[in-house]
Amino acid sequence: MPHLPAMDPWLWSRTLAETYAAGLDPQGVGRAQRDARLRRLLAAAAEGSPLYRERLLGRAGGAAPTTLDGVEPVSKAELMQRFDDWATDRAITLAGAADFVADPARLADAYLGRYLVWTSSGTTGQPGIFVQDEASLAAFDALDLLRFQGHGPAALPGMAFMPGQRYAYVAAIEGHFAGVASIERLDRIGASMAPAFWPALAWMRPAVQTFSVLQPLPQLLAQLEAFAPTILISYPSSADLIAQAVAEGRAALRLREVWVGGEQLSAEQRAHITRVFDCRIRNNYGASEFYSIAWECPQGRMHLNDDWVIVEPVDRDDRPVPPGEASHAVLLTNLANRTQPLLRYRLSDSLRFLPQGCACGSGFPAVEVQGRADDTLTLHNHEGHACRLLPLALMTVIEEGAQLTQFQLLANGVHELELRLEAGVGDPAAAFARAQGALTEYLAQEGLHNVRVVHGCEPPRCHPRSGKLSRVVAAG
Ligand SMILES: [Zn+2]
CATH class of the missing domain: 3.40.50.12780 (ANL, N-terminal domain)
Incomplete structure (x- = not known):
């Protein structure tokens, strides 16, 4: 235990x-x-x-x-x-x-x-x-x-966690983040209490499972379908992406509630x-x-x-x-x-x-x-099919994969990402190379081998609509 x-x-x-x-x-x-x-x-x-x-x-x-x-x-x-x-x-x-x-x-x-x-x-x-x-x-x-x-x-x-419900937590789970740590803690409390107090009622223990938002969408959808959650907990952008897939018939989910936060x-x-x-x-x-x-x-x-x-x-x-x-x-x-x-x-x-x-x-x-307002990016693969990438997934890839936090990622059209670095990043060329490596690997996993990642020399710019300094900004 x-x-x-x-x-x-x-x-x-x-x-x-x-x-x-x-x-x-x-x-x-x-x-x-x-x-x-x-x-x-x-x-x-x-x-x-x-x-x-x-x-x-x-x-x-x-x-x-x-x-x-x-x-x-x-x-x-x-x-x-x-x-x-x-x-x-x-x-x-x-x-x-x-x-x-x-x-x-x-x-x-x-x-x-x-x-x-x-x-x-x-x-x-x-x-x-x-x-x-x-x-x-x-x-x-x-x-x-x-x-x-x-x-x-x-x-x-x-x-908050109701007996008999099935909770799917879809987020960045590859680290000790507040969300996944809290979910894991509550699930462990449930696990430690259920057998002690009500062994006969163990079936009432809510089922909780975490899913990585960093994986390709078809894989995530298949996992969600197999788990069949009644409650989806995620970021607004990824809940929206999942809703879009369900609307297009690419996945079947019947939810009782959707809980969102983080964006x-x-x-x-x-x-x-x-x-x-x-x-x-x-x-x-x-x-x-x-x-x-x-x-x-x-x-x-x-x-x-x-x-x-x-x-x-x-x-x-x-x-x-x-x-x-x-x-x-x-x-x-x-x-x-x-x-x-x-x-x-x-x-x-x-x-x-x-x-x-x-x-x-x-x-x-x-x-x-x-709160933060970052964009979901739409890029095209070599066959011209659109693929949407979540801002929190992209940020996590750069932060965790390249140990870089002072950046802005912009979509230039549907085949190119531009990474801008803030003043104060120690060795910009090395930081860019690390981020480019992590992003290229992530893009390949999403079937976007054709998308280029380029180094933008200008400083990060404010979001055209919100005026805030967003980390991930869509084209246009
Ligand atoms: Zn009120």
Whole structure:
């Protein structure tokens, strides 16, 4: 039996009870919980983390702040550079954590005997390593159990993983990423509990299987058909691609729900996926830095779990943006994790608080999120047949295969990809050669031997439609 991260039943039940109470009264109980958690987090960070001690107390020393006022924002690059000074558990080191995540076989195992560790896929420039302690895992579980079905005032506990359902998780699974690590952990918990408590009910254990989005589509479709999921969990772009295949009769899937996250869900994608599968689609907003930032209510609006996470919309200079206005970035504070604290951590998403609230009646703030917007690329093989490539698959190929994160990939027509590198990439020629090798191999696997990969000398450009600096940009 693999070693699971720590899960104290008392802490877990208390977290569930607190989260339930906050759901009944987000503005009162929820706010009070949030403020108390923030004070404890600031005190723990100032006491146990050398990096935050410096930032929160200054060189002169003094008392830890009790609010975020005046707390300097921090970036992933800064935290990764000073990784060994970051955690309040001083046994957590970059060497140890990097060594742990370098072994794919240790996915969802306990790091240092108690933590879950995952990496961000580096799509914001540089991969990060995030260590989840027992308190943050309990918070994610509580949010899953209590809020996933909606944020209404009377939301009842509804299992995120329902007995008897078949879950297909289609994503980048070749690494310790937040999604696949969480799925694997939940599946292991199910496996460890089922025989102990209800051997006769083992059939009720939800079936969960992960599928790589990096493999050629026909192969993925065949695997999905064989598994016959009732729930598909994926990125909007790949769920859309699968829906397209089903609409064209290239695969037969009967789904009860589609859960998407990790990318912007466009109105067209939502309409298409819903039409093809004739089922409910649930959109969520999370990040490696906090897995369950916001979920969609039945009105189709995102509501922030602001009893567990603080997000502050800010402009280019980290100044607050008023409600109703879209931000340039957000500053995220994870209230659950006091082991590897995140205080005013800069995320490059654009977010807008909706001042008018939401018709569903939830007391959790309604927000609109503009996450990453990358394009699905359409390329042609030598016979002229179109083949669509997912942005997250292409990014993973470059990041993992070439260890390169500062790039932009553009489609020039249907037979050529142009890779542009950001200023600051050490040896551009060597970096390009590595990326070209990884991409060429991936393209060949997709039957696109004819597609050329060229080195673009200009710097990355903003997306023609969103104006954002996307990593993968379609032709035109
Ligand atoms: Zn709502």
